[in-house]
Structures are given as structure tokens and as C-alpha cells.
Amino acid sequence: MEKEIVLALRGLTKRFGPVTAADDINLTLHRGEVLALLGENGAGKTTLMNMLFGHYTPDAGHVEVSDFKGGMLRLPPGHPQAAIDAGIGMVHQHFTLAENLNVVDNILLGAEPLFAFRRDQKAAREKVRKLMEDTGLHVPMGARVGELSVGERQRVEILKALFRETRILVLDEPTAVLTPQEADGLFAALSAIVKRGLSVIFISHKMREVLSFSDRIAVLRHGVKVGEMATEDADRAAIARMMVGAETVQPERDSLVPGAPILAFEDVHLRGEGARAGLKGASFTLHEGEILGIAGVSGNGQTALAQIISGLAVPERGAVILNGTPVTAASPAAMIAAGVGRIPEDRHHDGVISAMSVAENMVLERLDDPEIQNRGFLNKPAMKANAERLSREYDVRGPGISARATLLSGGNIQKLILARVLDRAPKLILANQPTRGLDFGAAGEVGRRLLAARREGAGVILISEDLDEILQLADRILVMHSGQLIETDSRDRAAIGLLMAGQAA
Amino acid sequence: MQIEPRQSQNPLIGLLIPVASALVALALAAIPLAFAGADIGAAYQQMWQGVFGSRFAFTEMLTRATPLIFTGLAAAIAFQARLWNIGAEGQLYLGALAAVWVGTGMIDGPQVLMIPLVIFAGAVAGGLGMVGPAYLRTRFGADEVVTSLLLNFIILIFVQMMLEGPFKDPMGLGWPQSEPILDSAALPKLIEKTRIHSGLILALVCAVVAQVMLTRSTWGFRVRAVGANPAAARHAGINVNRTLMGVAMISGALAGLAGVSEVAGLKGYLTADLSPGFGYTGIVVAMLAGLSPVGVVISALFIASVFVGADSMSRAMGVSSYLADLTVALSLICVIVGGFFGRFRIRFGQGAAA
Structure with a gap:
């Protein structure tokens, strides 16, 4: 019936x-x-x-x-x-x-x-x-x-x-x-x-x-x-x-031998904000040419981890060693200068300035670059050329490079951020929930870009709540729960799921 | 009736709104005029005559616009960074006080030295007036709307104290006023037998420089980024607090220049009634201009016209000159209402016809 x-x-x-x-x-x-x-x-x-x-x-x-x-x-x-x-x-x-x-x-x-x-x-x-x-x-x-x-x-x-x-x-x-x-x-x-x-x-x-x-x-x-x-x-x-409307191709991870270590966390502690867990003794090492997948439900310390790598916070205890040098001061600018590319979790809040144009957002992190400015004055033709090239290479679609970023869709805002970050060939990439809210096509594109950066020798920290994405892209998997990181060799969804819920596998 | 957000902002609407707001505000002024029993047509005519009726009237309007350009710029630049400087009135007095401090005999020298010195002193004093509230904001999160506003009253009382004490003119017959500015430190008049002075030139230069800096420099880029999204600006490596402190200094300095220009260009000496609220009116000027420095010049000319025109009208028709304040207030309300129409679209009737 x-x-x-x-x-x-x-x-x-x-x-x-x-x-x-x-x-x-x-x-x-x-x-x-x-x-x-x-x-x-x-x-x-x-x-x-x-x-x-x-x-x-x-x-x-x-x-x-x-x-x-x-x-x-x-x-x-x-x-x-x-x-x-x-x-x-x-x-x-x-x-x-x-x-x-x-x-x-x-x-x-x-x-x-x-x-x-x-x-x-x-x-x-x-x-x-x-x-x-x-x-x-x-x-x-x-x-x-x-x-x-x-x-x-x-x-x-x-x-x-x-x-x-x-x-x-x-x-x-x-x-x-x-x-x-x-x-x-x-x-x-x-x-x-x-x-x-x-x-x-x-x-x-x-x-x-x-x-x-x-x-x-x-x-x-x-x-x-x-x-x-x-x-x-x-x-x-x-x-x-x-x-x-066409066949889809999923990104494929080829095998690579990881290189020298570029980032190490040694027993890092950082208080969380509000009711969120901070970091309680997190340790890991990231190598060149390696994608480290951090699985886990959000609110288990991912924000604190991302803040440290973004340069927004420094550990209260423990050491963070970037390219062999300890990180001692919270400075996003210093992180950018050290070749760290950051893809923030909340792209609207931290990633773009939606009231400013696409072209302006594309140079947000390089205002001191002589290519973009001369004695403190913006080189508008260079900004335009930069935005046109990045829009083409990263397929950022919208009403145009002088339109405000607020007019772009979520997927295109993410492509804008990817373009801005990856174009500078960062040695270390923090990708925090990079495909949240993106569709097949756009998410596959993000995965391919991260794998391409890995092939060029970049180390990638991929924080994601999408376990399929981690299984697909990551060389090594760490599970985050209550501010701690547990490395797992398992590629089994159920076993990793148990770790995510805080139960030993 | 439906209210929907506009999908994109038409630049023409952005231009139309302040103009329409100004005209609507002028039209609304007819209501209190009618209550006052005035002949409305004659009143508007008198207002127009009071501004454009003679060369002298026009220069009076420009004289009145000069401090408003400075305070309008002070508000516009601060507001671009979402730093709510409501203290331009106090910063104006600090600028004026510094100008009479160095310009009334502390030192003397040729004009080419004294004028820049007086200007510099006033700008620094005004800038320092906003640095305090900005520091409290960046360091402790204290709301600068409150701190900068309350500082106005402290500064005004401080100025009165100085005018009764160390700054008092011994030749002033007991009036609380400063000694006159030295001839070498006074801003030259632009046209003989009028009150218009070279402060206007300085104001226009400041507006152009501010426009160029805001739109074409990396500094202006940072200011706009910090204003539009401080979290993303910080994430991108922009030092938000340093940017805010810089904006505070420049905004305060511009307000201080309003004081310098009034005291060294127009009055010649400082009294505690130097400004009839130029600092506060600057906020209206900046809002009407959509925070654009070049727009500030235009809206300052409009607001000054309203003031001067209404003064002239009130003298000729015997209605209260508070009408000018009323019209200025109305134009602020109109521009805020108008801003709503810039962001939203009103649709009438049922959208669906099935």
C-alpha cells in the first residue's frame, strides 16, 4: 500500500x-x-x-x-x-x-x-x-x-x-x-x-x-x-x-619513501578553549613526503594542535620542533615564513576575508612579498595577474577576481585557500578538515592537490573527521582522543572507530 | 511584503544611498519648519542663499567644512578597522592645546618652521589621545566606544583647567582663554577679508593621502582586513593589535589636526568652546561618506552647508537654529535606514504565482 x-x-x-x-x-x-x-x-x-x-x-x-x-x-x-x-x-x-x-x-x-x-x-x-x-x-x-x-x-x-x-x-x-x-x-x-x-x-x-x-x-x-x-x-x-554528469576518478596514493623529519611534537600540552579538549602529551614526527592522517571526532584536541601549527598558540609544556628549530613564539607570520601552509578548519572564519576581493584574498599571506608590493604600495597589476593565474590553475570559479569572496561557493572558497597556500610550495602543510562540506569533485581535487604536494616532498598533516578520506590519503594514521594521539597500523574502519571513541583496540 | 537579502551589491546603489539619504533628510526638515510656522519654500530658499547666495557665504561654508573633513577622516579611518573612535572631540581639543602650547611663544622662528611644528604637535597630541583607549582595547578588551567617549569629558575639563591656569592669557581680561597664536605659527588665510584659511588645503591633502593609503597601500590592506575579519587577518599573519594601534594613532592625529586648524587657522587662540561638537559630527560625516576618505570631503561640504544654511535661515526667518542639528541627525538616521536597503531588497506581493 x-x-x-x-x-x-x-x-x-x-x-x-x-x-x-x-x-x-x-x-x-x-x-x-x-x-x-x-x-x-x-x-x-x-x-x-x-x-x-x-x-x-x-x-x-x-x-x-x-x-x-x-x-x-x-x-x-x-x-x-x-x-x-x-x-x-x-x-x-x-x-x-x-x-x-x-x-x-x-x-x-x-x-x-x-x-x-x-x-x-x-x-x-x-x-x-x-x-x-x-x-x-x-x-x-x-x-x-x-x-x-x-x-x-x-x-x-x-x-x-x-x-x-x-x-x-x-x-x-x-x-x-x-x-x-x-x-x-x-x-x-x-x-x-x-x-x-x-x-x-x-x-x-x-x-x-x-x-x-x-x-x-x-x-x-x-x-x-x-x-x-x-x-x-x-x-x-x-x-x-x-x-x-561524467565519470569520476578518485585520487590514488602512490608509494613513496619518506624523507627527513620536518616537524616533531614532543609531549606537547596545551589547554583547550572552553569545554574542548586541549593537548595532553601529544607526540609525533612528520617526515618529508608523508601524509600523516589525524582521525578523530572534533573537539578532542584537533583545534589546539592546529593552533600550534598555525602559529596561533605555543605549547604550555613540551616542545614543537620545526625544521630542527624549536618553536617558541606564537606568530602566524613566522610560520608562513618558515614554509608552513595552513588550510584552516573554518574557512569562512579564519580562511578568507569575505568582504574583500578574490584577488586580495589570494595575496593575504604575502603582503611583504616584493612581487606584490613596492615600498608599501600594492602592485595591483601583479595582484591581478596572480589572481588570474591562480584562478585558472586551481579552477576557482565565481563572478571574477575583483568580486568579493563572499560571492563564492564553499567549494570555490576552499579552492581559493588551496591556491593561496599550495602555490607557495610549502614544506609543511596543515590541512584541517579540508574537504568538509565539499562535493565529490571538489573533495577529489583537494586530495589530488595534497598528494601532488607530497610528491614534491612536502609533509602533510591531514586532520579529518572523514575516515574514508584518511584511509585514502594518509601514509600513517594517528587517532586523536581526549588530547592524546595514538598511532595505529590498522586500516580497519571498525578498529579505528573504537580508538576514536576512546577504547583501546 | 517580503524582505530578502540582496545577492550582490550594485555599486550604483552604494553611491545612490548617501545622496538619497541627504535629500530625504533635507526634505524631512520641512516638518519641524512647518511646526515652527515658517514659510517652507522661503525657508529652503533662505538656506540655499545662506550657502550659495554670495561669495562670502560660500567661503563661510568651506570654513565650517574644514574641521569636519578632519574629524570625518578620523572616524572613517578608525571605522574601516572597526576601531570605534568616538573620542574625536577630545582629540580635537588635545590637538588645539598642543598647538597653543608650542605656538604661543614657547619658541619662535620663521613660518616655514613654526607652521609644521604646530601641525606636528597637534597631530601627536591628538594621536596620543586615542592610543590610550586603543591600548585598553587590545590589551584588556575594554570597549573603546566607552573609553574614548568618556575621555572626551576628561580632556575637556583638563583643557578648561589649563585655560584657567598655566595657559591663561594674562592680557585676556580674566577670560579663560589662551594667549594668541604667534603670527609666525598661524595658518595663512586663503582669501583676504574672508575667514577661509589654509587648513582647508591641509584637510584636502589629508583626504587624498588617506584615500590612496587605504586603497593602494599594504597598510590600508591590513586595516581593511583587520576591520572586515580580524580572525582571518590574524591567521594570515597580520599583526592585528599593531594595526589597530597604528590606526588609533592616525585617527587621533587627524582629529588633533581639526583642533590645530581651528585654533591656528581660524580663532587664533584657544577657548573651551572651540568646537561645537565637530568630533561627534565627524561620525555622521564618515557614515554618510560610507567611510570613504574622498566621500568624507563631499559629505563634510554637505553637512557644513546644512549648518551654515540653517544658521542663515534662522537669522532671517526667526526659527531656531537647532534645525541644523536636527537635519544632521536626520541624515544619519536616513543613511542607516538607507544602508538597510543596500543590503536587502523588499518585494511586494506573493512571490509565487501558480
Whole structure:
């Protein structure tokens, strides 16, 4: 028997200037069904969801939800409250949390009446605690969100969406920051809720998850729905081809003999910020021509590690030896001068200055370079030539080099940062979550670039929560948990997953 | 009605908004004019006459614009780095105090020596006035809006104390005013029998230099980067605190030059009512200019026209000259509202037609 339809998108269309981000898209979602939405970045997934939520007003088409009585109700366009009232909840790819509030307050935010004499904190806490129990998504309830790791914030986002009377839940890449076990746990929890009648729209790039978790798959490309099939009939290669519109090639790691050591951590300690773990006695050595993969759930000390290598912090105890010289002062400029290329975790916050142009962002780290300036004055033709060359070589696409960086997509911002960092042929590369939020094509490109730098003799520290990426790219794997690093020879997902969860394999 | 963020900012809109804001503010001034019982058409005509009606009126407007260009630049440069210098009023007085300190007989020499010396002293004093708040911000995270604002009152009282004490003119018949600036240290007049002086030239030079430095130098690049995203600037190896301290020094120095120009170019001696709030009005000038140094010149001319025109109108029509302050305030509100339209687009009606 066909299950009842709870949501229908009818011919949704959205244009941004000359770009049609979504073109006449029709989708239906049934009760208790998981629909996976696949597509490269810029395929129109986010635009579609923004229209569903009333954040964007469609240029054509409309959204219908079931009215509980067997009929369909048309949602007024551009009216987020109507979508929320209809029981649609969303977990965004980019967090929408208030960093200065604690976890419970964030979950309650917007769910409470605006004017009330008192807040029943105790009942709310109890309700949140019960929700955490039910879903298996645990977060310290009293912690300020600003102190949480990215992974924990993601969990708060999911809890926040589930807290309201949600019957349609949209998940935008929910597992990007979870360990394999946690992801399995999340899917198990969600499956249980789905059985009770929750409908899920699930956006992901991870084929494995899509195939195991969803009931139906819809594929978008360039704003058009190019395919829709039941998951049981789906096949990996066919979907990938449908998404990209061409065959995809995964980067391959060739064998290399590592050279001299370039970076050594010796029993390094550094306090973490807020509730995040810092480093508690981390030791490792990185050699030339080697990719060191650091697996682990975020919030286990990766930030502290990255801050030290970026030059933003120095260890409180222990030694960091770069090219044979101990690092004693926190100075990003000194790190850059020493040939360290840094790809930051949060590219929007630390990587680019979105109000400045692409060309300006491309010279951000080399303002003293005589090629870029002469006696303190910018060499604009050189900046332009530099930006044009890098855009070409690294395939940075956008409205042009004099456009503000904010107009670039996430993938293109990452390419901009890669171009800026890798073009200077760094001897040591810190790649912190370099493919988070990127699609197949862009992520493969990042992997290829890192492997190419490795072939040129660079040492790479690859911090990633995507275990597949680490297994694919890393020569050696260290697992980070509670501020400590454990080296593992295992290439087994389950065994590494246990280490990520803090259990000895 | 729908409010949507604009996907891209049209540069034409960026130009249109301040002009439209200024015009809307002028138009809104008709409301209090009507309340005051004035003939609105005649009032606007009188305002226009008060600025463009004669050569003298026009030079008066330029004289009034001169300190506003300096304080507008002070605010614009600081705000570019998101350093909220609200203390230009105090820095102006520090500049003026330094100018009378070196320019009223401490030393004497030829003009070519004395004028640069007075200018330099005023700039340094003004700069030091902002270094304190900036240091507290970079070192302890103290909000410079509060510290620089409160410092204004401390400085003004300090100036009054000096004018009653060591700086008091013994020939001043007991008035709290400084000795007159030496002829050799006074900024030369530009046109005889008007009040317009070479401070205007200095202001224009500063605006051009500031424009070039902000847009074409690595220093300006750093300032804009620190203002737009301090975390990314720091990550990229830019010394955020040093940049902020430099901006504070230059912003304060420009405000100090406003004081120098008023005391050594216009008044000739220092009193505690040297500035009718030029430091605060500079903030409006900078906002109206969209923080562009060249824009500051234009918006300072506009604001000065409003002041001078409204003065003339109030004399001729018998309405309160507070109308000028009101119009200036209105133009700030209009530019803030206008900035909203620059970032968002309003759509009417239902977007979907199915």
C-alpha cells in the first residue's frame, strides 16, 4: 500500500540573476520515509530547502504539506513560521546556534513564547535530557555552545530540530562530523523515530550512508532533478555519474619513501578553549613526503594542535620542533615564513576575508612579498595577474577576481585557500578538515592537490573527521582522543572507530 | 511584503544611498519648519542663499567644512578597522592645546618652521589621545566606544583647567582663554577679508593621502582586513593589535589636526568652546561618506552647508537654529535606514504565482 504523502514540492523554481538555482523541481515525501537528496555543490539542494522553509520565495511553484486529514495544504511562500508550524524541522549544514547561550537555551530558542513571566527551566531541562536519552545524542547541557566542538554543535542542531513537534526533518550533511560508530548510532536512532512516523529528507555526499539509510534517492544537477529511484534499485556508479554528469576518478596514493623529519611534537600540552579538549602529551614526527592522517571526532584536541601549527598558540609544556628549530613564539607570520601552509578548519572564519576581493584574498599571506608590493604600495597589476593565474590553475570559479569572496561557493572558497597556500610550495602543510562540506569533485581535487604536494616532498598533516578520506590519503594514521594521539597500523574502519571513541583496540 | 537579502551589491546603489539619504533628510526638515510656522519654500530658499547666495557665504561654508573633513577622516579611518573612535572631540581639543602650547611663544622662528611644528604637535597630541583607549582595547578588551567617549569629558575639563591656569592669557581680561597664536605659527588665510584659511588645503591633502593609503597601500590592506575579519587577518599573519594601534594613532592625529586648524587657522587662540561638537559630527560625516576618505570631503561640504544654511535661515526667518542639528541627525538616521536597503531588497506581493 502506498503510504500517505506528507510533503509535496510542486514545480519549485528560483532564479538568482542569470542563474537558475532550482528549475521546476517536483518531489514528494511519504510518511515514515527517508528521501536522500544527492547533488554536487551548487546543484540546488540548499536553494530547494530554503524555499521549503520559506527563507526564499520561489519564483514559481509552491510547497504542500498534508493537513492531517488526508488533504494537502499549500504553505504560503516566504513564510518560515508557517513551515515550522507545519512540523518541518531542519538541521543546517552551517550552524544556526547562538554561541553565547547554553545547550538547553539553544534548543529552546524560538520554541518558547516571546513574552512569559517565568521560564520552567527544570521541566525544559528534563525534556531535553529525555530527548538526549531517546536519541542517544548526548551533549553537556549546561555548556555554552561557543565552548562546544563542531561535532557537539551538530548534535545540538539535531536535538533542536527534533525538540519541536517535527514530522518532517531535513538533515543537511548530518554525519560530516561524527565517528563511524556515532553515525551508525545516529542512523539507528533516526530509524527508530522514522518507524514512528517521522519523514526525513537527507542531504549527503556519502554514498555509503545514502545507500544504507534512505528509502528513495533523488539526484539534482545544475538545479534540475536528473533522476529519482528507489534505493534498493540504485547502484553507486550510476548515481555518481548522474550527479557529476561524467565519470569520476578518485585520487590514488602512490608509494613513496619518506624523507627527513620536518616537524616533531614532543609531549606537547596545551589547554583547550572552553569545554574542548586541549593537548595532553601529544607526540609525533612528520617526515618529508608523508601524509600523516589525524582521525578523530572534533573537539578532542584537533583545534589546539592546529593552533600550534598555525602559529596561533605555543605549547604550555613540551616542545614543537620545526625544521630542527624549536618553536617558541606564537606568530602566524613566522610560520608562513618558515614554509608552513595552513588550510584552516573554518574557512569562512579564519580562511578568507569575505568582504574583500578574490584577488586580495589570494595575496593575504604575502603582503611583504616584493612581487606584490613596492615600498608599501600594492602592485595591483601583479595582484591581478596572480589572481588570474591562480584562478585558472586551481579552477576557482565565481563572478571574477575583483568580486568579493563572499560571492563564492564553499567549494570555490576552499579552492581559493588551496591556491593561496599550495602555490607557495610549502614544506609543511596543515590541512584541517579540508574537504568538509565539499562535493565529490571538489573533495577529489583537494586530495589530488595534497598528494601532488607530497610528491614534491612536502609533509602533510591531514586532520579529518572523514575516515574514508584518511584511509585514502594518509601514509600513517594517528587517532586523536581526549588530547592524546595514538598511532595505529590498522586500516580497519571498525578498529579505528573504537580508538576514536576512546577504547583501546 | 517580503524582505530578502540582496545577492550582490550594485555599486550604483552604494553611491545612490548617501545622496538619497541627504535629500530625504533635507526634505524631512520641512516638518519641524512647518511646526515652527515658517514659510517652507522661503525657508529652503533662505538656506540655499545662506550657502550659495554670495561669495562670502560660500567661503563661510568651506570654513565650517574644514574641521569636519578632519574629524570625518578620523572616524572613517578608525571605522574601516572597526576601531570605534568616538573620542574625536577630545582629540580635537588635545590637538588645539598642543598647538597653543608650542605656538604661543614657547619658541619662535620663521613660518616655514613654526607652521609644521604646530601641525606636528597637534597631530601627536591628538594621536596620543586615542592610543590610550586603543591600548585598553587590545590589551584588556575594554570597549573603546566607552573609553574614548568618556575621555572626551576628561580632556575637556583638563583643557578648561589649563585655560584657567598655566595657559591663561594674562592680557585676556580674566577670560579663560589662551594667549594668541604667534603670527609666525598661524595658518595663512586663503582669501583676504574672508575667514577661509589654509587648513582647508591641509584637510584636502589629508583626504587624498588617506584615500590612496587605504586603497593602494599594504597598510590600508591590513586595516581593511583587520576591520572586515580580524580572525582571518590574524591567521594570515597580520599583526592585528599593531594595526589597530597604528590606526588609533592616525585617527587621533587627524582629529588633533581639526583642533590645530581651528585654533591656528581660524580663532587664533584657544577657548573651551572651540568646537561645537565637530568630533561627534565627524561620525555622521564618515557614515554618510560610507567611510570613504574622498566621500568624507563631499559629505563634510554637505553637512557644513546644512549648518551654515540653517544658521542663515534662522537669522532671517526667526526659527531656531537647532534645525541644523536636527537635519544632521536626520541624515544619519536616513543613511542607516538607507544602508538597510543596500543590503536587502523588499518585494511586494506573493512571490509565487501558480
